[in-house]
Amino acid sequence: MTHTTTLDTVARPSVQAPAPEQRSRARWLRRVPGWVVVTLLMIAVVYPLFWLLTGSFKTQNEFLNNPTWALPEDWTNLDNYIEAFTTGNLGTYIKNSVLATLPALFFTIVFGVAAGFALEVMVWKGRGTVLLLFLAGIMVPGQMILLPLFTIYFQTGLTGSLWPLIITYTAIGLPLTVFMMATFFRGVPREIFEAATLDGASIYRQFWSIGFPMVKNAIFTVALVQFFFIWNDLLIALTFTNRDDLRTIQVGLLNFTGQFGQVQYGPTFAAVCVNVFGTLVIYLFLNQRVMKGMTAGAVKG
Amino acid sequence: MNRVLGDWRAVTTLLGPALLVYTLVMLVPIFWSLGYTVFEGNPIIGFTYVGWDNIAALFTDPKVADALVFTIKYAVVLTIGQVLVGYLLSLLYVFWLKKASGLIRTLVFFPVVLPTVAVALLFQALFAIAPQIGPVNSLLNLVGIDSIDWFASGATAFWVIVIMDIWRSMGFYAVLLYAGLVDIPEELFESARIDGASGWRLVRHIVIPLSLPVLFSSIIFSINGTLKVFDSVLALTNGGPGNTTTPLTLYMYQTSFTYGEYGYGSSIALLLTILCLLVTLFIFRSSRRDLTKG
Numbered sequence: 123m124t125h126t127t128t129l130d131t132v133a134r135p136s137v138q139a140p141a142p143e144q145r146s147r148a149r150w151l152r153r154v155p156g157w158v159v160v161t162l163l164m165i166a167v168v169y170p171l172f173w174l175l176t177g178s179f180k181t182q183n184e185f186l187n188n189p190t191w192a193l194p195e196d197w198t199n200l201d202n203y204i205e206a207f208t209t210g211n212l213g214t215y216i217k218n219s220v221l222a223t224l225p226a227l228f229f230t231i232v233f234g235v236a237a238g239f240a241l242e243v244m245v246w247k248g249r250g251t252v253l254l255l256f257l258a259g260i261m262v263p264g265q266m267i268l269l270p271l272f273t274i275y276f277q278t279g280l281t282g283s284l285w286p287l288i289i290t291y292t293a294i295g296l297p298l299t300v301f302m303m304a305t306f307f308r309g310v311p312r313e314i315f316e317a318a319t320l321d322g323a324s325i326y327r328q329f330w331s332i333g334f335p336m337v338k339n340a341i342f343t344v345a346l347v348q349f350f351f352i353w354n355d356l357l358i359a360l361t362f363t364n365r366d367d368l369r370t371i372q373v374g375l376l377n378f379t380g381q382f383g384q385v386q387y388g389p390t391f392a393a394v395c396v397n398v399f400g401t402l403v404i405y406l407f408l409n410q411r412v413m414k415g416m417t418a419g420a421v422k423g
Numbered sequence: 424m425n426r427v428l429g430d431w432r433a434v435t436t437l438l439g440p441a442l443l444v445y446t447l448v449m450l451v452p453i454f455w456s457l458g459y460t461v462f463e464g465n466p467i468i469g470f471t472y473v474g475w476d477n478i479a480a481l482f483t484d485p486k487v488a489d490a491l492v493f494t495i496k497y498a499v500v501l502t503i504g505q506v507l508v509g510y511l512l513s514l515l516y517v518f519w520l521k522k523a524s525g526l527i528r529t530l531v532f533f534p535v536v537l538p539t540v541a542v543a544l545l546f547q548a549l550f551a552i553a554p555q556i557g558p559v560n561s562l563l564n565l566v567g568i569d570s571i572d573w574f575a576s577g578a579t580a581f582w583v584i585v586i587m588d589i590w591r592s593m594g595f596y597a598v599l600l601y602a603g604l605v606d607i608p609e610e611l612f613e614s615a616r617i618d619g620a621s622g623w624r625l626v627r628h629i630v631i632p633l634s635l636p637v638l639f640s641s642i643i644f645s646i647n648g649t650l651k652v653f654d655s656v657l658a659l660t661n662g663g664p665g666n667t668t669t670p671l672t673l674y675m676y677q678t679s680f681t682y683g684e685y686g687y688g689s690s691i692a693l694l695l696t697i698l699c700l701l702v703t704l705f706i707f708r709s710s711r712r713d714l715t716k717g
Contacts, residue, residue: 156519160527163512166590167531173558174545185555229444237441244437245429252442259449261699263651265675265692269459269685270452273466293448296441315428325433354538356654357672361680372540376658387555390544397541405536409529412536417599 174398177391178202185387202392206378212393214367215374222284222359222370223352226291230299231345233292238303239333243315244325253304259297264357272361286362287370291352298419299344306340307333343415346408350401350416371397459689468683477690486666487691490674494698497584497670498649504589506641509596510634514626516597517604528601532594539591543658546587550574577667580660584668588655596641603637604630643706650699671695 177185179194179202206212237256241249275286310333318328334341359370369377375397378390405412460477462470481487512531516524534542550573551557560570573579607630615629631638653672656662662669662677669677671691679688 156515159515160520163515163527163531167534167594169558170545170549170590173549177548190555190558190561233441233444236437240434240437243428244434246431246434252438255450256441256445259445261647261703262449262453263672263692263695263699264653265651265672265688266456266696267449267452268676268692269679269689270455271448273455273685274452276466289444289448293444296445296449300441319427323427325427325430326436328427329437350536354536354540354654356540356657357676360657361676372538375538375540375544378544387548391548394541394544397538398545401536401538402533405533409532413529413532413598416535416595417602 171398174391174395177387178395180388180391182386182388202388203396205389206393206396210378210389210393211366211369211374212371212396215369215371216396218284218363218368219353219370219372222287222291223349226288226295226352227345227349229288229292230295230348231341234296234299234344235303235334235337235341236329237296237300238307239329241300242304242307243310243312243328243333253300256297256300259294260301264294268357268361275362281362281364282368284368287359290358290362291355294358295348295352299348302344302419303337303340306337310336343411343418346412347415347419350412353401456689456692459685460693462686463684465679465683465685470686473686477686478693480687481690481694486669486674487671487694489666490669490671490691491694491698493581493668494650494652494670494672494695497581497652498646500585501588501649501652502642502645504585505592505596506600506638506645508589508593509641510600510638512593512597513600513604514630516601524601528594528598530594532598534591535595537591539654540658542587542591543655546583546590546659547574550583574660575664577664580664580668584655584659587659588649588652591655596645599641599644600634600637603634607633643703646702646706647699650695650702671698 173191176194179197179199180188181195181199181201184192184195241253271286271290275281280286280289314332314336315328318332323331354372355370356372356376359373360376363369363373375393378393461472461474463473463477464470516528520527549557550559552560552570552572556564556570559573564570571579573583611629611633612625615625620628651672652670653676656668656670656673657676660668662673666674672695675688675691675695678684678691
């Protein structure tokens with residue numbers, strides 16, 4: 123773009139330019155449609171979320187009698203939130219989500235990083251095949267493994283705890299983690315590991331003191347991406363939580379309207395708000411990494 | 424050198440746990456699930472061997488046909504929708520907002536990380552007609568159109584699902600395609616401009632051909648994801664009204680867990696997997712052909 127501007131300035135004196143104010147006005151008018159598009163885009167993205175927030179402060183009466191875009195009469199009315207956490211068990215759901223997500227995330231990352239190292243840095247026959255085997259897992263729909271897993275967890279007595287979720291999330295997260303980690307290890311110059319070998323470093327030491335620190339940033343990015351995948355999952359959580367007190371936040375939210383009966387809008391809005399704005403807090407600080415990681419995971423296709 | 428970097432014991436230690444978990448929890452169940460297709464029943468009431476009956480039933484069950492049609496229709500419409508909207512946004516970022524696009528990129532991306540269930544509940548309320556008329560219907564009323572009961576018919580519910588998923592994913596595709604557009608060397612635009620190309624002609628003859636590879640991988644990614652749609656449909660319409668918005672994934676789920684038919688459920692899952700496999704193979708073949716053409 124910089125080239126264009128320099129060209130413009132060079133070209134300007136030779137061409138008889140129209141009066142400056144007329145020029146700038148024409149340019150300004152030309153930009154109007156673009157700004158309209160951007161404004162509409164902003165409204166389309168932000169307004170639903172803002173409307174959700176206003177809804178979480180409204181009483182049942184306001185829902186029924188005021189127009190839908192009316193602002194809440196009392197912005198400090200936290201009754202809906204209290205209701206969501208007491209009658210709605212939102213606290214239990216959040217706790218379950220944390221208890222299922224964090225261990226699964228830990229195992230996926232530890233196993234995935236080690237496997238990525240073994241598949242990319244180490245030299246052995248058949249590593250290409252194993253990498254392909256992991257890759258195949260990205261394509262397989264979750265429905266294909268659901269029923270056997272249900273049987274396994276049922277037979278081994280794991281049903282009734284959060285272990286089915288942790289185990290399944292770990293396995294489902296592995297293909298993408300292994301693939302992304304292998305890609306990142308590929309970016310580390312091979313000479314480093316060869317030199318370390320000549321210096322007498324054992325393979326574990328190379329993994330821990332060289333490989334690991336060099337991809338530390340990448341690991342964080344992958345972990346962030348996996349966090350959102352696991353946290354937002356519905357299929358696995360819905361299948362393997364058979365009791366109300368095991369439900370994750372997504373499953374709990376799905377049954378929320380049922381618990382209050384259809385007409386209780388307020389607490390549902392409050393619960394959705396907690397879910398949405400909890401994510402917003404993470405996104406506020408780490409958005410650039412989230413965007414980079416998520417799109418990096420897609421380019422694999 | 425290879426004594427250290429090719430040490431089998433180390434390979435086993437580092438790769439072992441991942442491969443073990445992956446094999447036990449993903450590979451074994453895939454084949455196990457294949458085995459289920461010749462049985463009827465579930466682990467609680469036991470299984471009886473029925474041979475090819477389940478597979479044969481797939482071809483005669485009108486619900487499978489409906490679900491298959493819905494899945495494909497949804498995948499095609501949504502892939503076109505989200506890649507197109509994402510592409511338009513990325514063009515907006517690169518050619519209109521330029522350096523100032525950072526904030527808007529970040530903002531439009533935000534719905535991507537939102538839980539689907541939360542978004543679905545939000546859209547239920549946005550498109551609601553009772554107990555309160557939601558914003559969408561209010562807007563329609565404002566311009567003189569009567570409120571529409573969006574979830575009363577499969578046709579309108581389908582569009583709500585599509586609109587919601589485009590809202591959710593457009594920021595993702597915009598950033599993905601934006602990265603591809605930014606990679607195009609500036610000199611190419613420069614020389615095209617000097618040759619007199621501008622506006623639409625610049626887009627058609629320079630931008631689109633050069634962003635084909637990244638457009639292509641967006642489409643692959645999109646089809647792969649949309650064929651497996653589950654969360655958005657379950658949370659927004661639960662397949663209803665009737666089974667008019669039921670994709671294969673949801674039909675499989677209902678068959679297996681509502682009706683306890685594991686054998687038939689596995690058969691539907693197999694159909695879905697084959698569909699994904701065929702589409703992936705088809706895409707890879709056609710992409711390879713394009714590459715050899717030049």
